[in-house]
Amino acid sequence: MAEPALIDRQGSRLHRTKHPPKGGSSSPTERPQDALAESLIESIAGYSEPKQIEAVRQAFRFADAAHADQFRLSGEPYICHPLEVALILAKEMRMDVAGIIAAILHDVIEDTQVTKEELSDLFGQEVAELVDGVTKLTQLDSKSKQEVQADSLRKMILAMAKDLRVILVKLADRLHNMRTLGPMAMDRRRRFARETQDIYAPLADRLGMHRKRLELEELAMQAIYPMRYRVLKKAIKRARGNRKEVIGTTEQAICERLREADLRCEISSREKHIYSIYKKMCVKGLSFRRVYDVYAVRVLACDPDECYRALGVMHGLYKPIPGRFKDYIALPKDNGYQSLHTVVVGPYGVPVEVQIRTRDMHRIAENGIAAHWLYKKEIDQSDAAKARAYAWINEFLEHQKNEGGSLEFLDNLKVDLFPSEIYVFTPQGDIIKLPRGATALDFAYAVHTEIGDTCVGARINGQMVPLHTVLSNGQTVEAVTQNWARPDPSWLNYVVTAKARSAIRNYLRNLKTQEAVRLGRRMLEAELRKLNLSLEVLPAEQIDSRLQAMGFERLDDLLEAIGLGDRMALLVARQLTSDREGVDVALDEGPGSGTPLLIQGTEGMVVNLARCCRPIPGDAIVGFFNPGKGLVVHRSECKNALEFQKKQITWVRAEWDSQAKGDFPVELRVVLWDRRGTLAEVASAIAEKGANIENFQVTQQDSHTSTDVITLTVKDRVHLARIIRRLRKIPVVLRIQRTKA
Template identity: 55%
Template sequence: MASSGDVVVEPGAVSVDPAARAADLCTLLESYLSPAQVHRVYEAYCFGAEAHEGQRRLSGEAYITHPLAVAKVLAEMRLDTDSIIAAILHDVIEDTPTAKAELAERFGEDVATLVDGVSKLTQIDFKSKAEAQAENFRKMVLAMSQDIRVILIKLADRLHNMRTIWVMPPHKRWRIARETLEIYAPIAQRLGINTLRVELDDLGFAALYPMRYRVLKEKVRRQRGNRREIISKVRHTLEERLAEAGIEAHVVGREKHLWSIYQKMRSKHASFQDVFDVHGIRVIVDQVDTCYRVLGVLHQLYKPLPGRIKDYIAIPKANGYQSLHTTLLGPRRIRIEVQIRTSEMDKVAEAGIAAHWLYKEAEQATNVAQARAREWVRGLLEMQRNAGNSLEFIENVKIDLLPDEIYVFTPSGEIMELPRGATVVDFAYAVHSDIGDACIAAMVDHRLTPLRTPLETGQTVEVITAPVARPNPAWLDFVVTAKARTAIRHSLKRLRGAEAVSLGRRLVEQALQAFELTLEELPQERVDEALVSLGSESLDAVFEGVGLGERMPWLVAQRLSGMGGEQGEAVTDRAAGPLTVRGTEGAVVTFARCCRPIPGDPIVGFASAGRGVVIHHRDCHNIRDYRNHPEKWLDVQWDEAVAGEFPVTLAVDVVNKRGVLAGVAATVSELDSNIEAVDQEEKEGMIATIRVTLAVRDRVHLARIMRRLRRLNAVLRIVRRKG
């Protein structure tokens, strides 16, 4: 994140005396603050000017001009006194010897907390610039959760930095502009502060892609001249028709901002001529029911385009935005987008959560926006708690800030907002993390639906859960929400850790039998010595390493027994007996896909670093690669009470005629099995080979299925694939 001191003024800018800027700020503040409050702000200016004495921006201006400009942005939003003071002092902790305690004593605890919230972590050495940016963003989110004004100060700070970015070195300009477009402008949009968002977008666009910005700006200017007459005609016609209907309304023209046009062109692979909503109309009325009356008048006047009518009044956006949208086919078949909203909705649409301070009469509407903002911040906090590190967290935040959304319903009728492309799993985690962890299927519009199914606006979704269910790593391939992604990773890490500890304990206990010892019999002194020699802090950490295949159980047993043995030393008697496989060990015991062993098969285990124990069939061709690594072999056997179903692959030669696959499927179903995958391997004249993957309980179950399949007239031969 750019330091304010790195930012310079635009070429040709006239240097203004800081005292004059402070006077202008106080004049602006006098329009809504009391004299005593304005005096406090002036005291803060004097304090900040003294603290920054001798510091200069790259432009040569006194450093205090930047905090004053940030304060002015907030004053134009009519923020409270503490926010203005914090804006003036927002760099004193970071860039001067001033301590937080001194600010608290001089200006109050609230001001000190706000300033500390926007200050960067300058005392910590980070491995990379990206890590520093991510960790500072994490710190700011934590401060936001305490006081939402922190992000308003940060957005104003970033806005002035972007206004004064132009003579910076290109590599810095591009980095700051990209960060603005990817994080800060979307945050402004998420909080509903449209005025800030539009300026941040266009300034970032101009800095990151200056040539594209100039070309697009010129195209919009030319089109504005060509369409001005048509838009003006539509506006006047609409005003007359609304007056005839007895509707009082304020009708204005609006123009899509450049970054939004560019994004639409890029996402739809369209030319500028194919973007139809560059210019549009906004209708502002007094109350909600009038909005729908205006919509009726519009659709009588011009034909609406099917599928382009959106009701954000009934279903507001996540940032509290409310409006009716419709696209009309106007004169000369030009498409015109019209937005219809009340004056309160318009204020919230432009100022978002800042409307609470800017428009006192819009307080009720902004309470909704602020409640949604607080809910979003709570979601960020949950994400940062579950994220592995700050870099993962900031990437998840970027995903979360994607603007396109869909609206689906819970069975009770509650509306849930999700990004476009969200699946059933995303919905489940949006309801609650526990629901997501335990989901196994869903009913979408009363039809059973797979978990990876993308949802569409208007659908009703009911999640089906099971107490023993847990997240599947494959879900990470299709979920789109940051909350689902972080929750799945967090749950998998937690489950995997617990499973690894349990398996590792069993392996070490089994290995200790060779020394005629048990864990309970080991004296604490010997355990402590073994932990030192193994370089670990606890037995659970050792067990986890064993369970994940990162440590060999017999070597750990040697250290615990006190019998010696170096890391690479051969062990003649590893254990008294084989490890029993129950089928319920979770992610730390996996079954090789090449040979697909099932209960009853002779099996062998291999310790694989990071994966735990991988079980192969003894006849699997791939185990030849492990002949040269006997230290990784594990003696394993099936537990008598092995549980679950296991996939097995059959190659079935059949007479290639109609209905043969249906007969195979029906037979498998009759014998209480399920086909997980099927495809045709090859076809030679009248003979075809079908590869079928079934779920079976054990070899006995498989044998019954194979015997029954051989009775089918169309089946010629069945072979089980083992690698």
């Protein structure tokens, strides 16, 4: 019999013990899981058939046996956790039986010897796919725990695209774990809560599950900031008594006025949640009293027409605060949320937040995609919420087809999970929905990826603006494009939408690949020329066989590896021309021997000019490989270059191509007389010689002189020499030299 394993809240095995932990029940007549199972059966009996109920019982017996030797940190049998998850789905969402069974079995693949194939044979393919979608990835070759978590989340999102019940089971699992964090160590509790706050609460919100999001946020705050949570909770309790009078007076006045207008609406007050109060205090820098003094009322009407009529009544009764009205009925949020929001000055001069919506809208607002199961027979909007959720997931995954890895996927997901929207218009009058803080470039990518890739500016309400301009509600935006324009790496600093970030990264990744292939080909051809050969004269069969021996499918893959510094061109050349496949080739020459590599200075993605010494055409240079990134070019006299050579880091001899063109940055250290007009005189002399100043920094100053570092762009070493000679003729220039490293 296998030894029992102690399981933490996330299902990970911590250590093994031959006996249940202290506090665990070992008596077969005192099994808490049996009581939970019966409670679950009672919960689903009202909407399930006898055959389905028996299937749930079978799933319980199977999971109970699979988890028999496992216990939670609290001491209870581990099977209690999946049963609690199933109870959340049954009681709060009326989940169908396949989803309930998947919840009961959701940890058996990860924490026991049970396989997906066994589940498929016993409970059907549908249940097996659901369980597999929820299961974390194991035995990954990822570099960090963060990448393991990102891979698991990525797998779950992909499974969601096939079946939304995957995320419902996962959210219920996370909710029960958050409710029972107590026995976990403080640092792990906070890390777990932080992940909930960053990913799962926003994910619940993105799917319209308002109640689940609120509870997850509250529990996360309680774990991350326990002292702050307790202080705010006490403050709310103390202030609650004073609020009753204001809320009571407000509700009574609203009820009377709605009755006079012959509107049959339900009125209720809304209690602000602790995390919402805390977040508003942090974001707006407000004291607790200023946040909590805002009162909230909800009005539930019969249909949208009554909502707008009720809004008119509210604005007739109390004066509205300008700029605080939002119409989410005409323009619903991405998660399907619909409501009218307004803030009015209520009795005693206090602001009152009012939400007005229909009863069906309220059900969708509270439950989101869960309403598909909870109210399926009562309203059709639940199917619309489910369709919107699928549309968002599929659209998001479409944008991520070419992303670089799981961490990039996670980054884009976080960006996409905070959809505080704005609405802008195209010149044709179409509405484009964007997250708050979106720029003109985000708008261009939202219209079409090709428009974003070739965008050079934008017109907002007819006025030309730069791409980084942040958009506001109601603006008319037009993207200005040019055929020659291409994405720039700096764009990633100010775009906020996942689609824009993914498209820019994909373009830059492909560009880097193309440049690496070109550089790798030049390096390999240079080595082959020393053997009086070239790629063109080598037989195709010989190249193919050597590629297979080296583990590459295509020649371009090998050339890319050479260009990025993952393979040495000299070694590859010997392998391609050796008589035997897979032969180990000894390097009888140093890495810097042979024909030097010609540098043009324009291969910006794979050939980088070192910032420490800033080489320019005409300088003696040497190149060092940074595996996976490419070649870094240093001046031969650079101190860093000498250190790299001592450490025998892979390097190559390099020279500037005679056709090298462009503007290259260089630094000059200048000692100047400190008097009025000195900087203007120096700047004028530099401009006179056709150079631009990129940066000017004062590093040392006294009463008579200042030592400054000037960064300017030059064409080559000759151009720099002319500038230095011109500066030396200026009387205020006491000393001038080029920085080395």
